[in-house]
Amino acid sequence: MEIFTIGFTKKNAETFFKFLKDSKVKTLVDVRLNNVSQLSGFAKRDDLKFFLNELCGAEYVHTPELAPTKELLNAYKKGSMTWENYEDKFFNLMAQRRVEKTIMPSLLDYGCLLCSEHEPHLCHRRLVVQYLNEHSELDLKVKHLY
Template structure:
């Protein structure tokens, strides 16, 4: 099954929604811990759900269980832990949460995981897809949009 990931930073709304339309995304799965931040602009929860529905006919789901805890995220942002430590902590958190059992496959099928990071290399949305590929029966073919 095809799955996509996207970050909203360094993108104007035209490019962001254009990516989603071009790839026929069915559901945008918001994996951010905080989806109402003032820094989000067009990607604030209620505005984003409206734009997705009206511009692209895409459903919106917020799954905070696919986000790191505030403690893990803040420690990484403050450079108190390395990326490797962040990755280890987040992978362990996903295992504790058993996300492979709780995430509905239909949300992922031609779905797109949303976070803020422009590129996926140092973003937890990439780790979510990799974790699911390793721990579930799903065969997710990922394409990162950036």
């Protein structure tokens, strides 16, 4: 199953939507806690829904169950938690939420996980794919768009 991930920072709207269209993304799966962020005008929920439909023929779905808690994210961002600790706590959170049982595979097939981080290395969207590959029968082939 093909899956993509993308972050919207360090991209203008043209680049962002070209990545999605060229990859034939069917569904943008927003894994952010706050999907009305002011960080980028085109990355707000309502704008994304419109642009995805008009430019890419794709759908938009917000899945906060694939996002970290506010407390977990803040602890990492403020430097009171290492990336390794963050990874461990985030994997435990997904296990508690049983995301492998609740996320519909159809969302992931040619789906694209959206977060704000430019690169996937220190972003939870990469961890979501890793967790699902380890805890479900899905065989997700991931391509990070950046």
